[in-house]
Amino acid sequence: MVARARSSGSALSNAVPPQWSNGPEAELKPPEGLFRDAGDGEPAGSGFPPVPGVVPLLLRRRRTYAQLDCYVRGLLMAYVRDPVHGAAGAGNTRGRLTRAFAALRNSSGTGPRFALLIILVTASSFATLTSVLDQLSVPSESGRPGAGLYGTPSCLYAAGFDPAGSDLGNIRATMSRPDALLKCLGDRPVGYRALIATAVLLAVAALVYWWMPKARDWRRRMVPVEAVDADGTLRAELAALCGRTGVRSGLRFRVDPARMASGASAYGRTGNYTVCLHAGLLARRGTDPEGFRAVVLHELAHVHHRDVDYAYASTALWRVYVLLALLPHFAGIGWIFLLAFSGTDSPWWPGAAPALLAEVFVGLLLTALLHLARADLLRRRELHADLQAVAWGAHPGSWDRSDPAGAVAPALRRLTALLRTHPSWAERRGVLADAGRGFRVSPLEMFLTGASASLLYSALGLTSSALLPETVGWSYALGATVAVVTPVLCAGLGLPLVRASDPARGYVRSTAVSGLWLGCGLLVGEVTASGQYRLDVLVSQPEYLLAFLFIGAVPALWWSHSLRLALGLPRRGQRWAAAVVCALVTAAVLLTGLLWWRLGGERIAMGYGDAGEGLAAMYARMVPGNWRDYGLDLSTLTVGMPLLTPLSEERLADATAFLMWFVPLVLLLVRGPGLRMRRTLGAGVVGGLVSWAGLAAAMYAMYLQRPATLKERAGPFLVVHTWWMVVTVLAACGLTAALVAAYSRRHWLLRALIAAQITQLMAYAGVFVLYSADGCLGPLNTVLDACQWRPHNGLTVDKGVTHLTLAGGVGPARGPGAHRVPPAALGTPHHGHAPCARCSRPVADRRDDPADGLLVLVRRGRLLGGHGGRGRQEAGPALAGAGGQAPHMAGLVVDVPRRDAARAADRDRLGITGPPDPAALGPEQGRERAGPGGREAVPRPLRHAGQAGRGGSGLLPGSRPGPADVVVRHAEPTAAGGPEVPAGDGSARGRDPQGRRTTRGTLHHLPERDRQGDAQSLHHASGHHEGCHVDDHQGGTRRARRVIGVDVNGTGRRHIRPVASGGVRGLRAFRPVSHHCAKAITNERHDWRWSRRMLLRDTW
Structure with missing residues (x-):
C-alpha cells in the first residue's frame, strides 16, 4: 500500500509541512502523495479513495502528525477492507459487479435450494394451520344446523358432490353447474385466522433462530479461547487465519473442553458467528499444525459461505413447524379417525378416509423430503468448505483419514448414507482430486426438487384459494411455484456448466437424466399431494402421469443446451444477458408443461378426457352428418384432441414455442459461422x-x-x-x-x-x-x-x-x-468462440521447449518415426503426448529401421536432398546408443534439419492420424516389443511391430494425456469411447488446426479475449466433441499456439 501511495504523485509531497518530517517522530513520515494541500480534500493518487473533509479539518486543528497518520491509515485500511462510499464511482461499481459475478461463479448453488425448503415449510404452515383451526372450530359449532358444511365442502356438496361416489362422477356432477359453484366459492370468508397463525409461527421461528446459539453455549458450557491460551500464540494464529480468509466481523472462537475429538464446529446467526474448537483439536495443534489449520480453515469456509445462516434458519423453522403445526394436525386426524371408528353418521365417512390418509402421507413425505434435502445440502456444503479451505492454503494431506468402522450393515449403508450430514473421507478426497465431482447434479437433488415443487404448488394453491378468488388463486400459485423452482433448476444444472468452462472445474453430466429425475419427483409429489382432493386411491388412467417425465426433462435439456450457447458468446455482458433470457424461457417452458397438466392432463388422467365417447357425441351434435363412415378417423380424433386443446388458446404456450427455437437461432447466428x-x-x-x-x-x-x-x-x-x-x-x-x-x-x-x-x-x-x-x-x-x-x-x-x-x-x-x-x-462442457481473421498471425516469442524432438507415432499397431518441430511449420505434424502424469524425458525409445525409413520418406516429400546436416543436431543429440530389440535410447530429443527456417515434421506430410492414433512420448521397451508407457504415466496402449498385443490392452480405448505440454503443431488429435482426454497441463500445444471439444477459459483469440501470456493462434475450426467421447478443453495458462485440430484438455 505504501509503494502504491508513493507512485501516486510525488509533486504533492510539498503539501506536508517541513516540521512534520523533521520532528521526533520522523520515522512515521507519511508516503509522498497521500495528501494534497490543506484546503483540498481530494486524494493525490487514484489508488486510494477520497476522505472528504477529514484531512482539512484535522489540519486546521493542528493535530500532531502521529495522530493524523494513524487516523488516515485507519481510514484507508477500512476502505481497502470494505470499499463503499469513498471509492470512485465507475471503478467501484465495476469492481462490485466483478466481485458479484465471481461470487456467483464460485457459489455452491445450494442457496436456492435452501430458499425452496424455507418457502415450502412456510406455505405448508398456512395449509396445515388452516386444517388445525378448522378441526378446532368443529366442537364449537356442533349444535349449529348444518354443522361441518361450510367453506369449500359446503359448496361442493350443494353442487352435487357425492362423498360415496367416484372422482369422475363428482367431476361430472359439479361441472354441470359451474357458474353457481364458482359463485359459491367466491362468497366464502377469507382465511385471516390461518394467516395470523402463520405469522405467529414465523415470529416464534425467528426467536428460536436468535436464541439457538446462546442455548448451545449454555448447554455445552464452552469457554473463550483466552482461558486456554496463556502465551497468546493460539489467538495470534487464529487471527492470522482470519486475515488470510477475510472473515473478520462478528466472529469469535470458543473451546469445548468436554469434546476430545480433533474437530471443530461453526454455529451462530447472521452477524454473530462462533467457531467452537474441540479440546482434542488443541492437542492436535502441537503434533499436526497443518491439520489444525485445515480444520479451522474449513470452519471459516462455512462462515464465509453463509452455511451457518442457511442451516440454522431452516432448522429453526422446521422445528417450530413440527411442534406448532404438524403434530397438532396429526393429532386432529387421529382424533377424527377415533371418532369415526367409534360410530358416526356423517355423510363424509368413509368416503373421506382416502383424503385424510393423503394428508397424513403429505406430512410424512414433507418430513422425509426435508430431512433428505437438508442432509444432502449439508453434505454438499461440507465438500464446498473443503475446496475453499484448500484454496486458502490448507494442506490436502490433512484429509488422508480413514472412516470409522460403523455398526451399520453393508446392505443398509447406502440407505443410511442419505441421512448423513457429512460425507465420507473417501468422497472428500475424491472431490479434492477432482473439483468437478463436488458440483455435479445428483439424481437425489433433482428428485427432491421435483417433489418439493409439487408439494409447494399444493400448499400455495390452498393459501391462494383462501386469500384470493378461486378463479385466479391457483394460477397465481402455479406461477409462484415456477418462480421459486426455476432458480433451483437453473443453478443446479447451470453452475456445473459454468464451472466446466473454468479450468480444472470438472465435467458436465447428462442433463437428460437429471431432467427425468426431476420429472420423477414431480410425479411422486403430484400423486401424494393430489390425494388430498380425491376419493379414489389412484387415478383411473395412471399412464398419463408419465407426462411428468417429459415436463421435467424438456426444460432441463433446453436450459443446458441454450446455456452452452450463451457461455460461448465473446463478451461477459452478452453472456450474462443471454443466460438471463435463457433462464426466463426455461421458466416459461416449465410453466407451460405444468399448465398443460392443470388444464387438461389432470382431467385426462382421472378419466374425464373422453369418458363414454363424449367428444364423439359432441362432434356428432355440432357437425351433423354421416359419421358412421369415419369410425377410425373419429376414434383418433377423440384421442388426440384432448392432448392438443388445453394449450390451444394459451398465448403463453405460443410465445414459449416461439422462443424455444428463436432464442437458440439468434445465439447460433451471433456465435459466428463456425457452427x-x-x-x-x-x-x-x-x-x-x-x-x-x-x-x-x-x-x-x-x-x-x-x-x-x-x-x-x-x-x-x-x-x-x-x-x-x-x-x-x-x-x-x-x-x-x-x-x-x-x-x-x-x-x-x-x-x-x-x-x-x-x-x-x-x-x-x-x-x-x-x-x-x-x-x-x-x-x-x-x-x-x-x-x-x-x-x-x-x-x-x-x-x-x-x-x-x-x-x-x-x-x-x-x-x-x-x-x-x-x-x-x-x-462435454462447451465454451468455444468462433475464429477471427486476426488470430492467424504467428507468435513472436517461442519458448525453448525440451519437448520438441523425436516422437513415436503408434498407428494401429505400427510405428512411424517422426521429428518434433517448434511450431513454425504451417501444415504442422500431429503431436500429442500419451499417458497420465508424464515424467521429465530421460530417454526416448525409437525403432531404428522404421525411424530411418520415415526420415527418408519425410525428406523425399519435402524435397530435401543429401544426408541430414549434423549441425542441426544438438551437441548431445548425436550420441545414440542401441537399445534392446533394434531400438535406441537417446538422452535428449533429436532435431531434424528440415527445410531452411522450418521445424521438422512429426508426422509424414500428407498423412493424417485416424481416430485411433496417438503419439507416444517417453516410451519404454516391453517384453512384447511394442511401445509402452509406465503404469503411473497413463495408459498408452497399442501393438508391437510383430502384431503381438501388449499387456496394456488395445489402442482403441486410449486416454490421451499430455501433461507436460509437449504437443506441438497439432494437426489432429482424437480418440475413442469414454476416456479420450488429452491434457496439456503445461500449455505447450502449438499450431492445432481443428479443435474438437471446448476451449473454455481465455485461450483462442477468437474464442476468448487474448491475454498477456499469449493465446491460441491460427485456429482454423472449433468443432463439437466426437460422438464416441466426452471431452473438455481448458487452458488455464493461455499458452496454446497455432491450433489446427484439437481434441484435448489443456488444463494447467
Missing part, C-alpha cells in the same frame, strides 16, 4: 418439402373417399380432413426433429427445434395454399370443384391448424431429445 447453421436450416427446408409431400398424400387419400355432394363434403368429411392435416404437420415436425437430433453432434436439441420450426412454418404455408386453391388442384381438391383463389378459406383452416400445432409442434421436436443422450452430453 454450420446451413445444414440445420437446410434440414428444416427439406422437412418442409417433406411436409408438403405428406399434405398432398393425405389430401389425395381423402380425395378417394370424398362425398359426392357439396353439403356432405362440408360436414364430417371436412372435420376429418382438417384433422389429418394437423396429424401430417405434427408428423413432419417430429420426423425432421428426430433426424436432425440423431445426426447433430453439437446442440442437437436446439438444432432439432430450429429445423422442426422451419418445417412447421413451411407446412403452414402449404396448408394455406392447398385450401386457398381448393378447386384448382384436381385430385387434391377438398370441398370445391370450381377453380378460384379463396384466401379466406385458406386462412380459416390454417388458423385452426396453427392453434392446434403451434405449441404442440414443439412436442415432437422435443420428444427425440428427451430420450437421446449422446456421449457429447455426458461430459
Whole structure:
C-alpha cells in the first residue's frame, strides 16, 4: 500500500509541512502523495479513495502528525477492507459487479435450494394451520344446523358432490353447474385466522433462530479461547487465519473442553458467528499444525459461505413447524379417525378416509423430503468448505483419514448414507482430486426438487384459494411455484456448466437424466399431494402421469443446451444477458408443461378426457352428418384432441414455442459461422418439402373417399380432413426433429427445434395454399370443384391448424431429445468462440521447449518415426503426448529401421536432398546408443534439419492420424516389443511391430494425456469411447488446426479475449466433441499456439 501511495504523485509531497518530517517522530513520515494541500480534500493518487473533509479539518486543528497518520491509515485500511462510499464511482461499481459475478461463479448453488425448503415449510404452515383451526372450530359449532358444511365442502356438496361416489362422477356432477359453484366459492370468508397463525409461527421461528446459539453455549458450557491460551500464540494464529480468509466481523472462537475429538464446529446467526474448537483439536495443534489449520480453515469456509445462516434458519423453522403445526394436525386426524371408528353418521365417512390418509402421507413425505434435502445440502456444503479451505492454503494431506468402522450393515449403508450430514473421507478426497465431482447434479437433488415443487404448488394453491378468488388463486400459485423452482433448476444444472468452462472445474453430466429425475419427483409429489382432493386411491388412467417425465426433462435439456450457447458468446455482458433470457424461457417452458397438466392432463388422467365417447357425441351434435363412415378417423380424433386443446388458446404456450427455437437461432447466428447453421436450416427446408409431400398424400387419400355432394363434403368429411392435416404437420415436425437430433453432434436439441420450426412454418404455408386453391388442384381438391383463389378459406383452416400445432409442434421436436443422450452430453462442457481473421498471425516469442524432438507415432499397431518441430511449420505434424502424469524425458525409445525409413520418406516429400546436416543436431543429440530389440535410447530429443527456417515434421506430410492414433512420448521397451508407457504415466496402449498385443490392452480405448505440454503443431488429435482426454497441463500445444471439444477459459483469440501470456493462434475450426467421447478443453495458462485440430484438455 505504501509503494502504491508513493507512485501516486510525488509533486504533492510539498503539501506536508517541513516540521512534520523533521520532528521526533520522523520515522512515521507519511508516503509522498497521500495528501494534497490543506484546503483540498481530494486524494493525490487514484489508488486510494477520497476522505472528504477529514484531512482539512484535522489540519486546521493542528493535530500532531502521529495522530493524523494513524487516523488516515485507519481510514484507508477500512476502505481497502470494505470499499463503499469513498471509492470512485465507475471503478467501484465495476469492481462490485466483478466481485458479484465471481461470487456467483464460485457459489455452491445450494442457496436456492435452501430458499425452496424455507418457502415450502412456510406455505405448508398456512395449509396445515388452516386444517388445525378448522378441526378446532368443529366442537364449537356442533349444535349449529348444518354443522361441518361450510367453506369449500359446503359448496361442493350443494353442487352435487357425492362423498360415496367416484372422482369422475363428482367431476361430472359439479361441472354441470359451474357458474353457481364458482359463485359459491367466491362468497366464502377469507382465511385471516390461518394467516395470523402463520405469522405467529414465523415470529416464534425467528426467536428460536436468535436464541439457538446462546442455548448451545449454555448447554455445552464452552469457554473463550483466552482461558486456554496463556502465551497468546493460539489467538495470534487464529487471527492470522482470519486475515488470510477475510472473515473478520462478528466472529469469535470458543473451546469445548468436554469434546476430545480433533474437530471443530461453526454455529451462530447472521452477524454473530462462533467457531467452537474441540479440546482434542488443541492437542492436535502441537503434533499436526497443518491439520489444525485445515480444520479451522474449513470452519471459516462455512462462515464465509453463509452455511451457518442457511442451516440454522431452516432448522429453526422446521422445528417450530413440527411442534406448532404438524403434530397438532396429526393429532386432529387421529382424533377424527377415533371418532369415526367409534360410530358416526356423517355423510363424509368413509368416503373421506382416502383424503385424510393423503394428508397424513403429505406430512410424512414433507418430513422425509426435508430431512433428505437438508442432509444432502449439508453434505454438499461440507465438500464446498473443503475446496475453499484448500484454496486458502490448507494442506490436502490433512484429509488422508480413514472412516470409522460403523455398526451399520453393508446392505443398509447406502440407505443410511442419505441421512448423513457429512460425507465420507473417501468422497472428500475424491472431490479434492477432482473439483468437478463436488458440483455435479445428483439424481437425489433433482428428485427432491421435483417433489418439493409439487408439494409447494399444493400448499400455495390452498393459501391462494383462501386469500384470493378461486378463479385466479391457483394460477397465481402455479406461477409462484415456477418462480421459486426455476432458480433451483437453473443453478443446479447451470453452475456445473459454468464451472466446466473454468479450468480444472470438472465435467458436465447428462442433463437428460437429471431432467427425468426431476420429472420423477414431480410425479411422486403430484400423486401424494393430489390425494388430498380425491376419493379414489389412484387415478383411473395412471399412464398419463408419465407426462411428468417429459415436463421435467424438456426444460432441463433446453436450459443446458441454450446455456452452452450463451457461455460461448465473446463478451461477459452478452453472456450474462443471454443466460438471463435463457433462464426466463426455461421458466416459461416449465410453466407451460405444468399448465398443460392443470388444464387438461389432470382431467385426462382421472378419466374425464373422453369418458363414454363424449367428444364423439359432441362432434356428432355440432357437425351433423354421416359419421358412421369415419369410425377410425373419429376414434383418433377423440384421442388426440384432448392432448392438443388445453394449450390451444394459451398465448403463453405460443410465445414459449416461439422462443424455444428463436432464442437458440439468434445465439447460433451471433456465435459466428463456425457452427454450420446451413445444414440445420437446410434440414428444416427439406422437412418442409417433406411436409408438403405428406399434405398432398393425405389430401389425395381423402380425395378417394370424398362425398359426392357439396353439403356432405362440408360436414364430417371436412372435420376429418382438417384433422389429418394437423396429424401430417405434427408428423413432419417430429420426423425432421428426430433426424436432425440423431445426426447433430453439437446442440442437437436446439438444432432439432430450429429445423422442426422451419418445417412447421413451411407446412403452414402449404396448408394455406392447398385450401386457398381448393378447386384448382384436381385430385387434391377438398370441398370445391370450381377453380378460384379463396384466401379466406385458406386462412380459416390454417388458423385452426396453427392453434392446434403451434405449441404442440414443439412436442415432437422435443420428444427425440428427451430420450437421446449422446456421449457429447455426458461430459462435454462447451465454451468455444468462433475464429477471427486476426488470430492467424504467428507468435513472436517461442519458448525453448525440451519437448520438441523425436516422437513415436503408434498407428494401429505400427510405428512411424517422426521429428518434433517448434511450431513454425504451417501444415504442422500431429503431436500429442500419451499417458497420465508424464515424467521429465530421460530417454526416448525409437525403432531404428522404421525411424530411418520415415526420415527418408519425410525428406523425399519435402524435397530435401543429401544426408541430414549434423549441425542441426544438438551437441548431445548425436550420441545414440542401441537399445534392446533394434531400438535406441537417446538422452535428449533429436532435431531434424528440415527445410531452411522450418521445424521438422512429426508426422509424414500428407498423412493424417485416424481416430485411433496417438503419439507416444517417453516410451519404454516391453517384453512384447511394442511401445509402452509406465503404469503411473497413463495408459498408452497399442501393438508391437510383430502384431503381438501388449499387456496394456488395445489402442482403441486410449486416454490421451499430455501433461507436460509437449504437443506441438497439432494437426489432429482424437480418440475413442469414454476416456479420450488429452491434457496439456503445461500449455505447450502449438499450431492445432481443428479443435474438437471446448476451449473454455481465455485461450483462442477468437474464442476468448487474448491475454498477456499469449493465446491460441491460427485456429482454423472449433468443432463439437466426437460422438464416441466426452471431452473438455481448458487452458488455464493461455499458452496454446497455432491450433489446427484439437481434441484435448489443456488444463494447467
